[in-house]
Amino acid sequence: MSDDQPDRKRSGFKDKTRLAAARERLLDAVEPHDRTATVGLSSADGRALAESVEAARDVPHYPRAAMDGYAVRAADTFGASDRSPEVLRRVGEAGEVETVPPDGAVRVHTGSELPDGADGVVMIEQTDEREAPGASDGASAEVARDVEVFDAVAEGENVAPVGEDVAAGQHLYDAGHRLRPSDLGLLKSVGIESVAVRERPSVAVVPTGEELVQSDPDPGEVIETNGLTVSRYVERWGGSATYRDVVTDDAEALRVAIQRDLTEDVVVTTGGSSVGERDLLPEVVADLGEIVFHGVALKPGHPVAAGVIEGTPIVMLPGYPVACIVNAVQFLRPLLKYVGGLPDESFPTTEARLDRKIRSEPGIRTFARVEVEADGDKRVATPTRASGSGVLSSVALADGWVVVPEGREGIPAGETVAVQDWEWSA
Known part of the structure; x- marks a missing residue:
């Protein structure tokens, strides 16, 4: 135990650390890990990028129609109006025609690739098809038709050009950005199939207390819930949890359990953090390393503690379930975000x-x-x-x-x- 830590067994929690100060002390005492991994997009949701990302290709990678209608040479529609429509020759459907000839029109749908020569799309609402004058009875109905255009279009009108959405080489995300499902869709659209991300912080969750059992409690026994709850929160907050078996209130057993998990990024315990006869964890941690704080001015859950052993942070959560959850949110969550390089986003x-x-x-x-x-x-x-x-x-x-x-x-x-x-x- 460091010289500046009071004897809690005798004095209790007369002086409690303010929450913001306690959290700052904890984060100041540890370092983020620098491990990275390359993962496929299906495994990247919620992960923090380890490096910035640029688009590998244009989106769209071809000029496409932004409306249903007809792909045309814009100059061919000059002067078109309701009173005096321009008449163009329908020459086929998108995908069937490589080039729009002068005074030609190709039927397109939203997203269709524009044929060569086309530089505008007349909306379907501004057109009307009719049989071409002089079409023979045996002529193809598809070919022998005209398109009346009632509104002129400008060059580029109703056309999504190459790279309109995303340009090749465009900067998309900075390192540290937490990937969301919409981000994954964008990355795939620009030709990226895998990304470098920060590894999830590894967390050992150690429930303590001689009264804890996993099922069928006898009088005086309690079902263990804190370890289960905290381990699930760890996964939700971006970590990788190992949910350990219950450790009894014995100093040596606690020491062995903590030392076993010092290879993890974080060790979090539940129970045994106060100042009672069976609250041994703060003393064990102090003997192995140092206490960062013990006793915080918050309610519920002021008997929370944290320490560091050989560079590994140890978060000691109170045993009462609500106090355990409150302190997990206030201390464990920001710690995981910091260690794992994730943004500590505010709650809605x-x-x-x-x-x-x-x-x-x-x-x-x-x-x-x-x-x-x-x-x-x-x-x-x-x-x-x-x-x-x-x-x-x-x-x-x-x-x-x-x-x-x-x-x-x-x-x-x-x-x-x-x-x-x-x-x-x-």
Whole structure:
């Protein structure tokens, strides 16, 4: 234990670190990894690019019709109007005709390749087909037809030129950009089939507590949920989780478990982070490395701790389920984003009118779970009745939470609040 860490077993949490300061200390104590991999587009969703990307080809790579109608030489339509239409000769369909001759028209559909010679498309609404005068009874109906054009088109009108969407060599994304499904579609369209991405941070999730079991609990036993929940959040936030077996409240067993996983990018434990007789983790981590913080001014979940051992960050989450989730969102998520080179995007919020007061202590960042319901075209936020840090249903069934900053002593009913959708997957 470092000299500047107080003896929590005796003093408890009289002095708690502000949340922003604790998070800054944690990120300052670690370094992002630099491992990369090249993956196919089907495996790249949600990954951070390891290098910038430029388009390999034009999109479109051929001039194409932007409207249904007729591909023409624009000069041939000069002067066309409702009163005095220009009459062109229909010479076939797109894909059948290589070149539009003077005074010719080729039937095209949106996306059709323009034949050589064509530099404009007359919309179908501005045309009318008719049988060509003098067409013999045995002539082809497709060929022996004229097209009346009722509106002139300019050169390039209703035409998507080569590279209109994306030009070959165009810069698309910077290194660090988090790829979305729409990005993958764009990359494929420009001829890119694989990309270099940052490897997902590897995370060992270690649930601790002698009372924890995986099923069929006896009196005094508790079903293990924190490790499962946190490991799934790790995957959702861009990491690769290894969900370990429960480790009992024994200093040597905890030491062995932590040392086993120091090859991972992050080790996160659940339970055993407070100051009780069985809360051994902070002491074990302090003996192996150093404590970055222990005890944060937030509610629920102030007994959170973090440390670093041989360069590996150790996040020690409280054992109460809600406190565990709150701290995972506040500390583990930004840590994974930083280590893995992903942008730490803000949660989306919904404005709602608070219909019941939220209580909080000055100097404490409070996360109040709320349910949101529609009231006409507005929203109403109701704090959940069950608000204890051990009541898992209060967070699982909530629609989000309202963050009460340290400088406020609660939020009165009737105030408009921002409800954070912390379950958002990014």
